[in-house]
Amino acid sequence: MHTPRLILASTSVYRRELLERLGLPFETTRPEVDEAPLNGESPVATAERLAVEKARAVAGRFPDALIIGSDQVAHRGNERFDKPGTAERAIAQLRSMSGNSITFHTAVCLFNSRTGYSQLEGVPVTARFRELTEAEIRRYVEREQPLDCAGSAKSEGLGISLLDHMRGDDPTALIGLPLIALSRMLRAEGIQIP
Template sequence: MKELILASSSLYRKSLLQKLNLEFITASPDIDEHPKPNEQPDKLALRLAIEKALALQSDYPSHLIIGSDQVASFDNHILGKPGNHQNTIKQLKLQSGRSVNFYTSVCVLDASSGRYYTDIDLCTTYFKKLSDQQILNYVNLDTPYNCAGGFKAEGLGISLFDKIEGEDPNSLIGLPLIKLIKILERFDIQVI
């Protein structure tokens, strides 16, 4: 079996991949994650997953490289990571009582052949109508400044929602494991 590389510095993606009981190492790809003009959120997520895997191809020429990305979309606009306290509060106020789509992509690249497979999972979050105090309390407790959508679903962020719709609950945290397992099977890697 080829060795696996997770092309990510995300502790959450690493933790999710560890659920599959596969041996892997992580490496951080250096890519430009800015969207291209008029790029749709799903296309951006797929492109970034591919670029993350390809960015490590020359460093790990005999490995299978897993790239993944998540893009949040609100009213057909891409939501970036808020980056600081004020932007997080502003973003959550906009999302209060509304729905946000999360496109979480995965790419598995066979570095030796250049062959890769991709997939994407859509998860829709339906936010509760939140008071300013609830938003402030949440942001102070979870500090989700560098998270797509301005929340951490693996933490207190789950309390912000009325419901979540999607095929794979892991996608909202950052890695669509069900789709990843199916791709790994195409490379003859069985999880069970």
Template sequence: MNTHIHCKLILASSSPYRAAQLNQLQLRFQCLSPDIDEQPTPGETAETIAHRLSIEKAKAVAKHAPEAVVIGSDQTAELDNAILGKPGSPQKAIRQLQACSGKTVTFYTGIALYQEATDTLYSKVVSTHVKFRTLTSQQINNYIREEQPLDCAGSFKCEGLGIALFEEISSSDPSALIGLPLIALTSALNSFGIDPLLTNNAS
């Protein structure tokens, strides 16, 4: 881990998707990848995994920057009581989308903000229900070939062509589906005295 800290706001992630989302709030921040074991523990649900890992990610990075406010986030997906992971290969991505076709998948996006110096923690899990269209094999194959969503839980990128896979999305925070719930994050930042509407966090 690169521990050269020069920001008071840190995103505990190496995800380019989450970094791009956080850039929407026009805040100065630094990205540091947390070094944690992301394997689920026996009996954990998709929701509890997202909650636990978002906190663990934030706390792992906060050890290297106790004065900073660290943002941790994690996302899991659940279909028919089974957890959907990142496919990692085109074949697995195809199988995931075949399983999701015509069904509703629930995504759980956990967010945690932690400042070690004050031992202050904010955490929340936002759920998003996604109803997939009934997809043909050709549609699925074309989509996987076009966007290569192999590092995404559920095998899609909703900020791109993946939005065409869906019939309906239901959530209190639509940005959560990409990986970082910006509405919940803004509320959390406000509780730490950081208001994106009033400051660019440059000091």
């Protein structure tokens, strides 16, 4: 039976670590995609469009593969909380999120570059941030350095202490790759999991 290569169109260490949980051999590559939202585009639409674009962006290099693209947008309504990049921006984001519910919408696309068939699913997780003091925010940012995470918080690490609760169907979606949805997609392509 023909087993296509599995490609993760991401260089995110978080997505790579999540995909390793499935025990499948895979390769990673960087998709060259402009991640800026389109004018008037909702956060949900941005995440889903970018997941597809990332998978398709590398298809020319892998003509017989299953390619995984994923993107996450953290938002409250139409207000987005992107990767902060600096400690100052992370602190400002956490101040804004303190006491509020933030939706982390993570989209995953599985693109079969041989057949052109793609599957797409968006998985929202809502995280309720507790009321945070300025000292807590600063200590957290200093200790965990969440500068490369949408919303400036790593729920898989110390960031879990910032939350009152989380609501969603797949806790891995909050980290950046919804494994329940992805497993379903891979099984639809004939990949045996487990």
